[in-house]
Amino acid sequence: xxxxxxxxxxxxxxxxxxxxxxxxxxxxxxxxxxxxxxxxxxxxxxxxxxxxxxxxxxxxxxxxxxxxxxxxxxxxxxxxxxxxxxxxxxxxxxxxxxxxxxxxxxxxxxxxxxxxxxxxxxxxxxxxxxxxxxxxxxxxxxxxxxxxxxxxxxxxxxxxxxxxxxxxxxxxxxxxxxxxxxxxxxxxxxxxxxxxxxxxxxxxxxxxxxxxxxxxxxxxxxxxxxxxxxxxxxxxxxxxxxxxxxxxxxxxxxxxxxxxxxxxxxxxxxxxxxxxxxxxxxxxxxxxxxxxxxxxxxxxxxxxxxxxxxxxxxxxxxxxxxxxxxxxxxxxxxxxxxxxxxxxxxxxxxxxxxxxxxxxxxxxxxxxxxxxxxxxxxxxxxxxxxxxxxxxxxxxxxxxxxxxxxxxxxxxxxxxxxxxxxxxxxxxxxxxxxxxxxxxxxxxxxxxxxxxxxxxxxxxxxxxxxxxxxxxxxxxxxxxxxxxxxxxxxxxxxxxxxxxxxxxxxxxxxxxxxxxxxxxxxxxxxxxxxxxxxxxxxxxxxxxxxxxx
Numbered sequence: 344x345x346x347x348x349x350x351x352x353x354x355x356x357x358x359x360x361x362x363x364x365x366x367x368x369x370x371x372x373x374x375x376x377x378x379x380x381x382x383x384x385x386x387x388x389x390x391x392x393x394x395x396x397x398x399x400x401x402x403x404x405x406x407x408x409x410x411x412x413x414x415x416x417x418x419x420x421x422x423x424x425x426x427x428x429x430x431x432x433x434x435x436x437x438x439x440x441x442x443x444x445x446x447x448x449x450x451x452x453x454x455x456x457x458x459x460x461x462x463x464x465x466x467x468x469x470x471x472x473x474x475x476x477x478x479x480x481x482x483x484x485x486x487x488x489x490x491x492x493x494x495x496x497x498x499x500x501x502x503x504x505x506x507x508x509x510x511x512x513x514x515x516x517x518x519x520x521x522x523x524x525x526x527x528x529x530x531x532x533x534x535x536x537x538x539x540x541x542x543x544x545x546x547x548x549x550x551x552x553x554x555x556x557x558x559x560x561x562x563x564x565x566x567x568x569x570x571x572x573x574x575x576x577x578x579x580x581x582x583x584x585x586x587x588x589x590x591x592x593x594x595x596x597x598x599x600x601x602x603x604x605x606x607x608x609x610x611x612x613x614x615x616x617x618x619x620x621x622x623x624x625x626x627x628x629x630x631x632x633x634x635x636x637x638x639x640x641x642x643x644x645x646x647x648x649x650x651x652x653x654x655x656x657x658x659x660x661x662x663x664x665x666x667x668x669x670x671x672x673x674x675x676x677x678x679x680x681x682x683x684x685x686x687x688x689x690x691x692x693x694x695x696x697x698x699x700x701x702x703x704x705x706x707x708x709x710x711x712x713x714x715x716x717x718x719x720x721x722x723x724x725x726x727x728x729x730x731x732x733x734x735x736x737x738x739x740x741x742x743x744x745x746x747x748x749x750x751x752x753x754x755x756x757x758x759x760x761x762x763x764x765x766x767x768x769x770x771x772x773x774x775x776x777x778x779x780x781x782x783x784x785x786x787x788x789x790x791x792x793x794x795x796x797x798x799x800x801x802x803x804x805x806x807x808x809x810x811x812x813x814x815x816x817x818x819x820x821x822x823x824x825x826x827x828x829x830x831x832x833x834x835x836x837x838x839x840x841x842x843x844x845x846x847x848x849x850x851x852x853x854x855x856x857x858x859x860x861x862x863x864x865x866x867x868x869x870x871x872x873x874x875x876x877x878x879x880x881x882x883x884x885x886x887x888x889x890x891x892x
């Protein structure tokens with residue numbers, strides 16, 4: 344019998360008779376059972392050279408950079424966007440004055456779905472959950488006074504990602520900034536849209552064609568741009584476990600790399616610009632283990648499965664956002680504490696970029712006060728806690744190494760199952776990841792309802808009456824002004840040039856050409872996002888979600 348089991352039988356089990364002993368299953372947030380203690384038995388077959396390495400070296404379990412936060416802190420990137428481009432520009436300037444080091448754009452629902460602000464489908468949604476962007480004119484206002492060679496910008500946009508990226512490139516040109524000087528990320532992750540977030544326009548296969556067009560174009564013309572942010576965040580927000588978040592995100596990444604290789608691209612020409620986006624949930628050690636396992640799996644996949652030779656292709660770099668789904672409307676000040684724990688997990692897991700949610704986000708978009716507290720949370724962790732002073736400080740922890748191994752092995756079981764199904768597109772078309780996530784979400788909700796899992800202020804330590812907090816309100820006048828501004832652009836632009844650019848885009852799509860240069864021509868002619876999407880729909884069609892049972 345191993346020494347750990349001997350100790351459990353000899354010392355720990357007799358305490359089972361203690362009537363004051365906490366009597367329930369000890370599990371992670373994702374319901375992975377955890378042992379009462381971890382010790383040397385967990386390390387019996389542990390080879391540090393194989394599983395850990397050193398920071399900045401394969402398999403990157405301990406971090407992708409040799410110095411990590413001793414060299415440079417992570418990018419503090421608060422997600423911002425509401426109302427008009429002018430209002431969001433003012434929030435960007437406010438956040439930069441508070442010490443934020445990168446921008447992250449939240450778009451409203453019409454922009455996310457490729458609808459113009461005057462489309463009947465947009466009524467009541469313009470500027471409500473993000474900024475409304477219809478044409479290049481809006482993008483010019485959004486980045487007014489912000490030098491694009493001095494900040495990096497992340498844009499949470501998926502089906503119309505190519506259009507928003509072209510608008511950004513056009514603004515850079517107008518500022519006199521060459522494309523090799525601009526840096527940032529477009530999310531551009533359609534697989535997770537079909538799996539979790541559900542903002543789509545085109546079916547999966549043409550969507551992947553557009554993504555490979557963007558990757559090919561940026562590899563040649565915009566070398567510092569991260570062409571895709573392969574996102575587990577929304578998979579987790581849809582109710583997945585940490586293992587499912589890890590497995591489906593990496594399976595998505597494998598699908599994108601395979602699509603680019605099948606399109607004839609050399610893996611080392613684009614893989615260094617792939618980035619990832621993970622959630623940070625409440626279970627501190629499970630989350631830290633998740634990030635460490637992610638780096639180890641990805642480096643092995645890229646080197647052994649795809650034969651990448653450039654070490655930069657083996658590195659999994661990621662942005663993290665704290666878990667919006669973990670926040671509660673009840674006792675909203677508790678959300679500051681939740682966010683602090685989650686942000687600490689992301690930092691101790693080695694994130695390159697971090698967004699911390701604001702305490703009021705279960706009610707509305709954040710106020711200036713709430714977003715400042717969220718940013719200060721990152722700054723206190725960075726500059727007061729000491730967490731940024733040691734690289735991978737939990738390496739060698741019996742518990743963290745055991746959890747890292749467990750998440751790795753369980754995620755790999757999912758990835759192998761998806762491989763057997765023919766890859767991630769086939770898996771999505773069969774509804775496999777969607778069903779797995781739905782089952783996990785139902786299981787967690789039942790645990791909450793039964794009191795097996797605790798949510799402070801929601802199912803335990805509840806208040807009968809709570810004082811209201813200040814929230815941000817979007818004036819309906821924003822929508823009327825945005826529609827009027829769009830009409831003004833249409834009246835002032837050269838209609839013949841715009842129509843010709845849209846016709847050329849349709850022709851290029853029919854001929855299977857790279858469509859990015861043609862979208863850029865449309866953007867420069869001040870075609871609207873809805874008009875550009877409209878030029879592609881006759882070729883690519885529209886996606887209709889099937890029901891999965």
